[in-house]
Amino acid sequence: MCHIARVPATVDVAVIGAGVVGAACAWHATRAGLRVSVVDRGPVAGGTTGAGEGNILVSDKPAGPELELAQLSRRLWAEMAAAVRGFEYHAKGGLVVAASEPTRTGLEETAVGQRAAGVEAVAVAADELPGYEPYLARDLAGGIYYPQDAQVQPMLAAARLLADTRAAGAEVRTSTEVTGLLRAGERVIGIQTSAGPIYAGAVVNAAGTWGAEIAAMAGVEVPVLPRRGFVMVTEPLPAVVRHKVYAAEYVSDVASDDAGLQTSPVIEGTESGPVLIGSSRERVGFDRTMSVPILRLLAEQAVRLFPALAGVKVIRAYRGFRPYCPDHLPVIGPDPRAPGLWHACGHEGAGVCLAAATGHVIAATLTGRRAGVDLSPFRPERFG
Known part of the structure; x- marks a missing residue:
């Protein structure tokens, strides 16, 4: 991990991961007025997103916090499909x-x-x-x-959301590997990449299956x-x-x-x-x-x-x-063990479904607004 003196942020938010969750986080953050940079070591949707079916399901979730998040996400996906056309949203049941x-x-x-x-x-x-x-x-x-069950084409969804985000002024860097996190004392203030440093007010770990690797760079455990x-x-x-x-x-x-x-x-x-x-x-x-x-x-x-x-x-x-994740719930929100680091990973097979709500609540909490759901079941520090 790199330790540097505090410097002004280049962007408000650096999102690690250009899959559908990272794309949704970037899209919502940009619409909330934040300056965003997205980084991925591969192409857009090159990981789990590119190997998924695109399901947006409430049917497979019993009553509880994940279902509540899925219900919010289902409504948001319908709104996003109207705002960003071209990713084959199909409310087929x-x-x-x-x-x-x-x-x-x-x-x-x-x-x-x-x-x-x-x-x-x-x-x-x-x-x-x-x-x-x-x-x-x-x-x-x-x-x-x-x-209420629906489907999107997941690769198109990630690509269209990121294209819309870029058109709104965000930066999207593919084939760019995150090699470390930048620190000022205990606070995370950016990412070190294969193309150089990116300073940010907040870093969002949306690395999917590789989320544990990013968390480890901050010295914290997220058992994905x-x-x-x-x-x-x-x-x-x-x-x-x-x-x-x-x-x-x-x-x-x-x-x-x-x-x-x-x-x-x-x-x-x-x-x-x-x-x-x-x-x-x-x-x-x-x-x-x-x-x-x-x-x-x-x-x-x-x-x-x-x-x-x-x-x-x-x-x-x-x-x-x-x-x-061992408890079958995603990891969403700020990590008090590493101030400045936020997580949006560990969604298992519900990543596409929960992406819209995850992006929404990340952007809301970054800007001090109400998330609309109780995030305590998804808190990163629950793993110790």
Whole structure:
């Protein structure tokens, strides 16, 4: 870490990370009147954002602080889509299905708490499922429909937000690595990069899966770990899948602490035609090996849910690393252990969903405004 004398800030905010969370932080901060610089060692959306499906979900979150943040984010994404066009925002709704009656009962129990929190959750009987998804398997016990679920194209979202931010006067530096944090005593006053120093009134750690590395530069712990996942992309199809559709087991997989492989069918169409098929989760470090057995398992699960996919070609598959936190909550807000450092990372698979609200609350707290949600569950110092 570099120790230097206090100097005037070059910008108000330096954002580390040009993924969708960093882009949303920069966009909201710029609109709040702050001077912003965004830095990423790779291209825009070159990390987890570029390997995601773009989900904006309330359906997979039980009542609690993450759901509250997701509800704010869902409203903000709709507003951002109107303000910044071109990233394929699609309010298509989500359908969670159960293979057995006990599982369907469990879905309904979760939905009770969600409804009390303001989520729209419509119980769907087994014989009503074809009205939502005509090609869905006919042996399911029922499900819950969530009309508030939506989707964006995540790479386009990050790119469009950053383009709009740059047009408003912000600086975006890609292929620029952060090599250290600048300090004046205990306070973080900027970042040292491969292209030189950037002095800032605040530094925002939006490095996603690599957020722990940035935190360590300040001598603090943020236990973000990589959780690998695979996605397959089919050839363009007619409207075989109308909504985001996933099995109830997906919710428990998201909440699991197990480091081993977990898979559950998650299937959704896109506006351009291809169908996205997931999902898998496993903690194997940053191992980027493409696993054909996992892809085969995902394909088998997808066909069981949508038999019409049996003869469809997969044109590509990709993998990425979700930024996993042990308590399954993101890390958002100022770090009192390192004044001047703010965190916006650890969102796991909900980074796209929660990006809009994360950017909003970071900009609000930076400018002394009300965040609109209670940030205490996400505070960085909760890890000690």
